Amino acid sequence: MNSRTLSAVAVGAAAVLLVAGCATPEADDRPDSDRAAVFALANDPTNLNPGSNVLGNDTAYVVRQLVDSLLYQNPDTGALEPWLAESYEALDEGRAYRFSLRDDVTFSDGSPLTAEAVKTTFDALVAAGADSAGAPLLVGYQSTEVIDETTAEVRFEVPNAAFPSAVATVGLGIVSPATQDVPFTERADGSAVIGSGPFVLESYVPDEATELSRRADYDWAPASLGEAEGDLIERVSFRVVPEASIRAGGLQNGEFDAIGSVLPTDVASIEAAGGLAISRPNPGVVFGLSFNTTRPGPSDPAVRSAVASAIDAEVVRDTAVTDVYAVATSSLGSTTVGWADQSDLLGADPDEAARVLDAAGWTVGDDGVRAKDGARLSLRIPYIQNFTTNLPALEVIQQQLREVGIEVELLGQGLEYIETLASGDFDAFWSNRSFTDGDVLRTTFSSTTTQLHLDDPVLDALLQEQFSVVDEAQRAASQAEAQRYLIEQHYHVPVYALTSIIATGDDLAGFSFGADSRLDTLAVAARSAG
């Protein structure tokens, strides 16, 4: 054997191995009929138990299909509409809520929906305590009384005005009493979860795929979803595809019918290729800076005010996340129940920032950074590295603050941000928090629930009031006042609202966002004929 044949053999062997797999281009991955859809998710759903404390976006995308809620929150109007419950009323000034259930609903195991199911669902969530993200939504829960077969009354020790909104979320989705036969923490694979949703679980392979199939007898979709536009989707395969570019590429070449967690920067190319990008601002507290007022710098209202004036939210938005995202108009996103426009208080004015700091005695030092009584005006700002857009946004803010003489030290963190917040070793924190109801202001900023070391009796009173007043107008008024107060006191500098984006092929209908800006129930998801 001479050297040439030898090299040929070696290269040939490698080539043969490479080509060996080419013979069978897989056809199975593609929907075998128009009635199936492949939805590519960024993350594994991880836990298919609706009330579990693992409730990432992608988890909700899948679980929403398995369980229905008592009420449906209309994403366009924010109104609470009938779903499993035909109606509800608040009793005893918000200490009790009475739900009248539909009498024609069955769970996927064939058992009928009764008041008992509502009771066992909520009882189990409270019993699961910290293992459940549902438990915090049931603050002050006392019991659920079965009034009759189709009437359930949920009772609280203290008024819980946020409960009706919470009831519409996936975390409080109703499961059949039989579900409780399996311990709460052992339902992650979903096999024990028996809901009344439009789809049932066929299989769940972690990190790979969750297969769902439609219930033929599902007939209780929220009325406002309307009729299906085309042939109903019978099977949905949620595939886990962590890489954004692979999701986008797969949508374009038809491997996927719909994709989640679309990057704002990919929207243009997806639309250019004929895809349909659907975006919706997340409800809840928008991305922005929250101050730690126990620290020397931020304890000075002048400093907080100057930071607020120095930040040009529009520039930050344009640079970091494109105009798919909306510039904040309040500490709450515009899709939140209770949002009130505070635009008149917002807006960039660097000159004003400089004036305020000058007046307060913060003078510019040799290095361009202001100081007062020997203390430099340097802010330590931690942020969570859960969105790739956080750092670019903060770098712009860093630059904008530098121009008025405020130094910023950025601190990218994983889950250790929790310890940073607890230790109080920070001046401001960059974050957001998604939730459908304005009550999120209370969990984020009230002195008993906040991690931000805020302690303001005026703010606390407003936040507590919106939690305990059932009257909608009155509640909205205190929420509006709380939003105004947060900005007037510059406790929070809102910048932009996190926006969720999904994309689908243009032949799909009924794939849209719910009020929580997560994939809505696919009850009327369809492929247009043709």
Added chain:
Amino acid sequence: MVRKAVRPRLTTFLAARLGQAVLVLWAAYTVTFVILFALPSDPVARLLGGDGSDLTDGQIEALRQRLGLDQPLPVQYATQLIGVLRGDLGRSIVSGRPVGEILLEAAGPTAQIALLGLVLAGVLGVAIALIAHSVRSRTLTTLVLSLPPLGVAVPSFWLALILIQTFSFGLPLFPSAGTDGFASAILPAVTLAVPASAAIAQVLARSLLETLDEPYIDTAVAKGASHGRVLWRHALRNAALPTLTVAGLVVGALFSGAVVTETVFSRPGLGRVAARAVESQDIPVVQAVVLVAALLFTTTTLLVDLVTPLLDPRLGTRTRASDRRRRQDPEPSSPSSEGAP
């Protein structure tokens, strides 16, 4: 007489090696425990993502108890270690599923691409080394020998994306995601094989270079053997041994490469489990993954240690010779060089 002496020595050698392996495993497990638990962080607070603001202290304490985190650290350590010895790796904090089950599920898809990757890496590595010593042109040799450093330098992430762009989106030959059939394993295996083959190629090429300088090669050439025959029949066998010692490195590269590869190719597997566990601070899973990685390393090293003397009769002889020397001479002798037979 000499043959009899080998047996007890082999048993002692085996026992010592196994003991070492167990020690490494224990150390890996313990260090992980210390890092994860002794750090000033609260696993429960992290689990709740700081979002448990409306939970009562009683509810949080109950969770702490359920996870056994209310026990003193030494008790937690002992309980967990005993569990591991009994084959119980605990449950994932995040999903509540048994960790053993999670790892078993993930092992299959990873083994698929790792084994295929190993074969490809072997073929590719040997091919590069042989080609480098077959071509007559110096420039070509240099060119071929620069492939391994390139293979190491190319980020797997980038390589994987290029492969998908070309062979999935460009030419629809392979699926871009999933574990459907053999075809889905090809591109991930190639991604894993490239850096792994580099290690093999580099060591083998160097070792071939040394072997080709040996006098017995001159003898073979003098007897009229062709260059190919010399390379294939005479040099490769002897040069292959040092290459075997990088097996641990290669297995390590395959395992760590799985994290990126499985993510880009949307495949379930140990790499994904590891990445997700670290991200969500799922402590029992992180500990188990470290244990699996340590187990892989020690097993590979152990196998190599056991196989090498079988392949190279010189090793046994040399051990005995140096032992004898050591007995005569109180000064420790310098390690003997790789002498010609």
